[in-house]
Amino acid sequence: MSLRRFIIRRVLVSIPILLGVSMITFFLVNLAPIDVVDVIIGINPDATQADYARLRNELGIDRPIYIRYWDWLTSALQGDFGPVYSRGLDAGELIAARWKETVLLGLYGWVIALLIAIPIGIYSALKKGQLGDDVGRFAALTGISIPNFWLGLILLGFFSSQLGIFSASTPQTPLLHTKTLAWLLLPGITIGSAAAANLMRIMRTSMIEEMNKEYVTAARAKGLPERTVMLKHVLRNSLISVVTVAAFLTSGIVAGSVVVEQVFGWPGLGRAFVTAATRQEINLILAITLFTGTAIVLMNLVADILYAVLDPRIRDEY
Amino acid sequence: MTLLEVSNLTVKFYTPDGVVRAVDDLSYQIERGEKFGVVGESGAGKSVSALSLLRLIEDPGRIESGAIRFYEDDAVQTFEEDFPKKVVDLEELRNETDWETLAESLDEEGASAEEITGDSRYAGDDLTDVPADELSIQRVLEGGYGSDVGLIDEQDFIVKNGDRSYIELLRAPEKAIQRIRGNRIAMIFQDAQTALNPVYSVGEQISEAIRHHLDYSDKEAKERTIELLDQVGIPDAEARYGDYPHEFSGGMQQRVIIAMALSCDPDLLVADEPTTALDVMTEAKILGELETLSDEFDTSITLITHDLGVIAELVDRVVVMYAGRPVEKAPVEELFYDPKHPYTVGLMASIPRIGTGADRLKTIPGTMPDLIEVPSGCSFHPRCPYAEEACTRKDPMLVEPETGEPAEAEDKRGVSCLEYTGDLTQGLSFDVSVDNPAVGEQNE
Ligand code: SF4
Numbered sequence: 001m002s003l004r005r006f007i008i009r010r011v012l013v014s015i016p017i018l019l020g021v022s023m024i025t026f027f028l029v030n031l032a033p034i035d036v037v038d039v040i041i042g043i044n045p046d047a048t049q050a051d052y053a054r055l056r057n058e059l060g061i062d063r064p065i066y067i068r069y070w071d072w073l074t075s076a077l078q079g080d081f082g083p084v085y086s087r088g089l090d091a092g093e094l095i096a097a098r099w100k101e102t103v104l105l106g107l108y109g110w111v112i113a114l115l116i117a118i119p120i121g122i123y124s125a126l127k128k129g130q131l132g133d134d135v136g137r138f139a140a141l142t143g144i145s146i147p148n149f150w151l152g153l154i155l156l157g158f159f160s161s162q163l164g165i166f167s168a169s170t171p172q173t174p175l176l177h178t179k180t181l182a183w184l185l186l187p188g189i190t191i192g193s194a195a196a197a198n199l200m201r202i203m204r205t206s207m208i209e210e211m212n213k214e215y216v217t218a219a220r221a222k223g224l225p226e227r228t229v230m231l232k233h234v235l236r237n238s239l240i241s242v243v244t245v246a247a248f249l250t251s252g253i254v255a256g257s258v259v260v261e262q263v264f265g266w267p268g269l270g271r272a273f274v275t276a277a278t279r280q281e282i283n284l285i286l287a288i289t290l291f292t293g294t295a296i297v298l299m300n301l302v303a304d305i306l307y308a309v310l311d312p313r314i315r316d317e318y
Numbered sequence: 319m320t321l322l323e324v325s326n327l328t329v330k331f332y333t334p335d336g337v338v339r340a341v342d343d344l345s346y347q348i349e350r351g352e353k354f355g356v357v358g359e360s361g362a363g364k365s366v367s368a369l370s371l372l373r374l375i376e377d378p379g380r381i382e383s384g385a386i387r388f389y390e391d392d393a394v395q396t397f398e399e400d401f402p403k404k405v406v407d408l409e410e411l412r413n414e415t416d417w418e419t420l421a422e423s424l425d426e427e428g429a430s431a432e433e434i435t436g437d438s439r440y441a442g443d444d445l446t447d448v449p450a451d452e453l454s455i456q457r458v459l460e461g462g463y464g465s466d467v468g469l470i471d472e473q474d475f476i477v478k479n480g481d482r483s484y485i486e487l488l489r490a491p492e493k494a495i496q497r498i499r500g501n502r503i504a505m506i507f508q509d510a511q512t513a514l515n516p517v518y519s520v521g522e523q524i525s526e527a528i529r530h531h532l533d534y535s536d537k538e539a540k541e542r543t544i545e546l547l548d549q550v551g552i553p554d555a556e557a558r559y560g561d562y563p564h565e566f567s568g569g570m571q572q573r574v575i576i577a578m579a580l581s582c583d584p585d586l587l588v589a590d591e592p593t594t595a596l597d598v599m600t601e602a603k604i605l606g607e608l609e610t611l612s613d614e615f616d617t618s619i620t621l622i623t624h625d626l627g628v629i630a631e632l633v634d635r636v637v638v639m640y641a642g643r644p645v646e647k648a649p650v651e652e653l654f655y656d657p658k659h660p661y662t663v664g665l666m667a668s669i670p671r672i673g674t675g676a677d678r679l680k681t682i683p684g685t686m687p688d689l690i691e692v693p694s695g696c697s698f699h700p701r702c703p704y705a706e707e708a709c710t711r712k713d714p715m716l717v718e719p720e721t722g723e724p725a726e727a728e729d730k731r732g733v734s735c736l737e738y739t740g741d742l743t744q745g746l747s748f749d750v751s752v753d754n755p756a757v758g759e760q761n762e
Contacts, residue, residue: 213512214512214513215513217376217513218507218515218575220372221374222526222530223496223500224500224530225496226492228530233515237515237516310517311516312516312517312562312564313516313562
């Protein structure tokens, strides 16, 4: 089957998945013991029982949950996620204002992870059992074991307090400005390190595994130079497992952004989420959860497409 | 005319369980255009010997000793141009050498080449006390003294010798050997499904070799590939160029592998069990095609198989291997009509015979030794019905069955069983029934 048909089908399959994600998000968040009316009225001592009931009716909270889901979904599709009570603005507006920061940080983390992991993984595999390989594997193990909030604090402390070359406050330049991008290097490393370490290990093992396959001997028997055998035949096959694992690691990066944004004071959705949770802003919690859920679904979509680009056998699925 | 000469090839694998002697002192020659067979049970070292021809033995394996010489004037010529410093001209050496001085300097070495160079490849003749008139350049070089007495450089691998010039494959640098692989000597792998890379189209996998070796443009390579696919019998070749291996049936995949091997018009095809993974019908067809193609392109074939039926269909001459060693060498008819080695007889009895009513499958009792601890004496003795006491002690040599003399000459038969050196008291007592239908067919 052609790649194009695979992509179309795979995109279509994402639609019910997204619907499922929205459903689960809505029902789970509504299980939380948060009463919006409490949040709105706060500890206003003058509020009466009747005020509560009226508000409840106005907000439609007394209706069955599936109706409320439908309401929420239809307005969400039009960009209306409901108000953020403590800020006096819409949840949708807040996401619109902050999503770029988070996506940029996440992508940055990814790029750093890939830039570190792929070359070192390849190098380790080619030097299997030699010193370079040992160093690489030790670094990978370290990367996996270090929690990212700790790494973030260490990097921040070292580069800002000790060396003084990193300003602890976020730059005021536009997002894609070189200054901002330079500043994002540390948060990017922090968020990407765990993924980098994981990917490196996968890159190394899958490459070593592929090197023992017979098609490699066959490629050598054709007289191709070793470079071509490795970088054309072996690499493409090894990347298949790397892509699979990378898809899993996406959720780790998303979760990591909450912590990293907090540590570095980066004004993204992660920080907004922490605020939303502490202030019990249910609309904002819903909106951010839906946003990240969608992001993960999209990343999986991209991963699957990449997967099919790399491996023609996959194109026959779906 | 000889195309390839394998002499005293020994390959060992250094595994954690011990040293495996996968190929032990194997010698044979393949003539230009000839179809040569290597037969034996699995584990007899056949595949390893095939891979050694292209120097594709991987860790922990090592080619320990021996030589593989490739006599192809055209290849010698291009290599001479590209590696001018790695050429040695035996004619010149012969004319310029002062034999007396050479004999003296050999005396001075005072030890075998193996001891001097520490290289077990040279465990051979000790030439230190040989008189000058018995020396020859060939002997000195083969003995491994060449670089020590200053005749040649250790790295020389292109040997000019009148009209018998050759390339010393085991000495050639990796760069040179890469130009032989797939181009001059190509390999047909046993299992197409694993030998094809699943993520590249079959067309690409064939044309990449053509582009690499023959310097064809993308378009020319593609055209040639389609032609090849068509030649090996893949219907609708042009449309299938871009298809991936998993979109082909097993038989078609095997044809792709054959097309790939033929892609640069090699002088020698090394076919390692090329049809084992296929059903009988497809097998017969592919063997037939292989034969036609080899006649058409005047390509020599080394066919490696456990299946004497396949041997009967395709090859002219055979070497039978057991536990890494050659046990019998013969033209194929003679091997079938008059096998000399008990192991060959056993192999023959295990071919199912069609039409005799009883298609009993006789097998040789026991299994191949594990090659780490090869039995002493004749390594076949634990399974040999004629084994005697002497067989556990004495190592049989490959000798001419009529005379008991070492079977050096290539056209002579060779058998390695003590019977033919007169060391057995009871003798061998097998009858050979000549009713192999495959042989009959071939003779028609
Ligand atoms: S030498 Fe002895 S054991 Fe070996 S094949 Fe001959 S008879 Fe059998």
